[in-house]
Amino acid sequence: MIRVLAIDDEEPIRRLLKKELTRKGFFIDTAPEGQTALSMLRDTAYDVVLLDIVMPGPDGISIMKEINKDPACPAIIVLTGKATVETAVEAMKQGSYDYLTKPYKLEELVILIDRAYEFRRLKIKNLLLEQELIKKEPILDFVGKSPQHKELLVLIKKVAPTDSTVFIYGESGTGKELAATTLWRLSKRSNSPLTALNCATFSENLIESELFGHEKGAFTSAYQTKYGIVEVADKGTLFLDEIAEMPLSLQPKLLRFLDSGEFRRVGGNRTLRADVRVITATNKDLSLLVSNRMFREDLFYRLNVITITLPPLRDRKEDIEELALFFVNKYNKKTSKTLKGLTKNALSKLNNYSWPGNVRELENVIERAVILCEGDSISEQDIFLPSSSQIKYSVPQLNRLEDVEREHILRVLDETSGNQSRASEILGIERKTLYLKLKKYGIDIQKSKS
Ligand SMILES: Nc1ncnc2c1ncn2[C@@H]1O[C@H](COP(=O)(O)OP(=O)(O)OP(=O)(O)O)[C@@H](O)[C@H]1O
Ligand SMILES: [Mg+2]
Structure with missing residues (x-):
């Protein structure tokens, strides 16, 4: 059904348009002035706008300029009184599809709306084709x-066209x-969106309902049914970032989804399906x-169908120069500068x-x-890197944190005479987690007691 929005300050005209066009099988809304119209345009995807030119408040031409800012905007037909044919010409210049003088003949208006609709359909198709071309660049x-x-x-080019999990x-x-x-x-799937979910940003409880949605009443604050990201991403691609943070309890459900495309909303018992490629x-x-x-082994193998490993920058130093120039360009644009690049010394730094x-x-x-x-190329003085003493620390830092953890666990075990339940209570972690940490750090509980 073609969706029409008529903008006219005269109530009788709005009423007439609504009645006649509804009878002709159109879906039609009306607005008495520009601001209301613009907010309706943001909420509903209309195909055609019928626009009066002379109105109190913003006039038709300025409303049209506003509408035309969106490349996928509806087609505009100007409806104008006889006296303002010149304005109608101006309207055509501003990109309206056509115009009709009032009083209009209904048959004529219907034909014009049909044509404007077709015009817009082609315009949007064109836009999509253009975007396709950009993508193929x-x-x-x-x-x-x-x-x-x-x-x-x-490797990316090879796996991209498949639907495999990456x-x-x-x-x-x-x-x-x-x-x-x-x-x-x-x-x-590049025509459908890429939807991203960072597993680290949600608590264990929330992430399931983010991913698979929840039914109304599933938990206290579930006032409404909520669609999960997999439903929103249907036919598209889902990027699950920081997948290591996916709670163990949710991993079987993710595995099931990857295997069959099937899932259930939290608190729901209907099995739903979505067609999503997962990265x-x-x-x-x-x-x-x-x-x-x-992390579950079965899920690990399921995710690992195709692995893309990004090497650290220090192992591919040939990329540094090109990347640096790319970023100089990027920030030239952002800061309206015209720096040429980097000096030799800057580069070797x-x-x-x-x-x-x-x-x-x-x-x-x-x-x-x-x-x-301040010069025309970046010199070594412009480049600030952490001093070499800091560099030495920056990589092993993670290990040092682990050392601290190991020391602390040993201390607590000492205090509790090796009682693991007590120790895990004090540490605020589950016994199972403590057990894993003991294994990881090679702590022998018998020895630590003594
Ligand atoms: N080969 C590249 N060419 C151009 N820009 C790049 C390249 N690699 C990374 N970048 C840029 O570096 C920044 C960091 O990259 P990105 O966010 O993809 O890293 P990441 O591996 O996801 O990091 P994290 O593990 O912290 O999430 C981004 O601004 C990205 O655009
Ligand atoms: Mg990232």
Whole structure:
């Protein structure tokens, strides 16, 4: 059904249009003035707008300019009194589809609406085709020239058109999210959105209802039925970031969904289906989590059908220069600067650094350099890197935290004379978790007692 919005300040005209066009099989809403119309346009996807020109408040021409800001806006037909034919000509210039003088003949108006509808349909089809073309352009923002990067791109291109689950692994800041986006852009599903869910940002309880939705009344605050992300992403692609944080309790349900596309909303007993391609990513070593029973083995194998590993930046130094120039350009645009690039010394400073924060860290360093730079190229003085003493710490830092944890566990076990239940209470973790940690740190409970 063609959806029409008529904007006219005269009530009798609105009433007449509503009556006649409804009878002719159109869906029609009316608005008495511009502001109301614009807010209705934001809420409902109309195909055709009938627009009066002379109105109190914003006139037809300015409303039209506003409507036309959206490339997928409805087709506009101007309905105008005889005296304002000149304004109607102006309206045509501003991009209205056609105009009709009042009083109009109903048959004529109906034909015009049908044509305007067809016109808009073609326009939108064109827009989509254009977007397709843009997508087919070479990938410009996934930068690199190292052999590792080239290999990565070959792999991404190979797996993108399939519907397989893809697992992306890499240290923080190596470009996992960008790789996922690139994969989606090159996939058959690129016309449907890429929906992302970061598993680390939701509590264990919330994540299930985020993912699969909940039925009204499923829990105290579930006032309404909520669609899960898998339903919203139906026919599209779902990016589950930081998959290592997926609660153990939810993992069987995710596995079932990956195997069959079937799921249930929280508090619901209907089995629903969604057709979603899943991409996951993490910077954790999942196999280690599996051996510590923190991640289900069956899910691990299911996710691992295809693994894309993003190497750390320090292992592909050939990419540094190209990435740095790419970011200089990016931040030139953002800051309206015209820096040419980097001096030789600046570049060798970048090349001699170990980049524990990978590409993200490089991007931040360049952003800052672009802002600070007063010459026409970035020099080594513009580049701020943590001092070498800090660099030494930046990688093993994680291990040191583990050392602290190990020490602390040993202390508590000592205090509790090796009583694991007591110890886990004091530590605020479950016994099972304590047990896993003891195993991980190789703590022998017998020995620690003595
Ligand atoms: N090859 C690349 N070309 C251009 N930009 C890149 C490239 N790799 C990463 N970046 C940029 O670096 C930043 C960090 O990348 P991204 O967010 O994808 O990393 P990540 O691996 O998901 O990090 P985290 O583990 O912290 O979530 C982003 O701004 C991204 O656009
Ligand atoms: Mg990320």
